[in-house]
Amino acid sequence: MYAPGEIKANGYTSYVLSPRVVSLVVKRHATLGQHITKGAPLVTLFSADVATGQTQYRLAKAQWNRLKKMKAGTVSEKEALIAQVEYEVAYSQLAAFGLTNTDIEQSIDLTPQSLGEYTLYAQTSGAILSDDFAQGQRVDSGTELMLIADEANLWVDAQLSANQTLNIAMDTPVKIKVNNRYYSAKVSQEAHTINQITRTRVVRLTVENTDHTLHPGMFTDVYFSFQADRKALAVPESALMRTADGDWSVFVAGEANEFTATDVELGKKFVGMQQIIGLKEGVRVVTHGAFFVMSEQAKTGFDPHNH
Incomplete structure (x- = not known):
């Protein structure tokens, strides 16, 4: 059975x-x-919120380190606990912004001009399929900057008619x-809803x-095999x-190698083959060179469709 399809990235x-x-x-x-x-660096960004977070982290870590170095008994347990919590909160805030552990630790040594800059890294190996942004552009949280996909394994979405009730x-x-x-x-998945526009x-x-050799966005022919x-x-x-009336036909071989165009109806489409309806089993059909046969008959003025 035939169906049109489209190659997509594996979501x-x-x-x-x-x-x-x-x-x-x-950048x-x-x-x-x-x-x-x-782990490869992909894009460097600047954020005022990150700059504030880095400053708070530097202050919190400095305070926490200072208290840890003081002699026992000179700092109250409550004061030490507050300093530790403030350090952990500042660290967690930067992690929530997407900074790596290494980048957070290196915030201590940043110059004032570099505060607020942070880099996003690849979380998977693959090819960059989209990167719709420009340097200097302002982007909101959640804005897609890049789409990375491992093209070694792709999806193909085959579009089947809503009237086909095959159990795949x-x-x-x-x-x-x-x-x-x-x-x-x-076959990996089957949708249970119908597209209201395409009815597929x-x-x-x-x-x-x-x-x-395959890439997302390519169109493909899909052939399902069934018993x-x-x-x-x-x-x-x-x-x-195609006949002059727009119908489908094949050339049927008769006696003395005479060929007659016979109208047929199309059934299911297979891999490189097409089911035809309207001929009896055992009839000889021109499978190769049908266009040549039609051209030769046209040269002699013979109407292959007996019109």
Whole structure:
């Protein structure tokens, strides 16, 4: 069975890079399409809130270190506890802003001009699929700066007609076709809702892409395989011809190698094949060179459709 599909990034292995606080973009460290590894710096930002947090952290840590060095009995237990809590709160605030442990510790040595700057790092390895921002741009918390996806394993969303009631089991083997090349895929999810605009439902596949020939956004032909209740008559797609009336036909071979165009109806679409309805089993059909046969008959003035 055939269905159109679209390749998408695997949402379970993708990562959206976004700030957790209102910031200004200072510098980018990676570009669109670049393959990066986990932990690589991606973008440096500035935030007044981060600058305030770093200042509070420096003061809290200095106070906590000072009290820890004092002799026992010179500082009350309550005062020491307050200093420790203030230090931990200041540390946690910077961590909540997205700073790494290393960057938080290095806040102690920052110059006044560098306060407020912080860097976001890749949380996964993969390719940068989008980076819609500019240096100097103001970005709100939660704004998507980059989308990183591991293209070694992708999704394919196959669009099935809402009228098709096939029961598709998980891990069902599927073939997809992109740029005249076939890839093996498996069914991973099946939607239970219907798109009200396209009147289709989505069956999601997973496909291995270790050679990185597939990319999100590509359109693909999807072919599902099922055990049929009865045999189906199918021909290569090259055997089908359009009639003057817009119908589909195939050339049927008769005696003395005479060819007659016979109208057929189309059934299900298979991998490189098309089911046809309207012919009896055993009829010989021109599977290759149908266009040549039609051209030759047109040259002799013969109407293959007997019009």
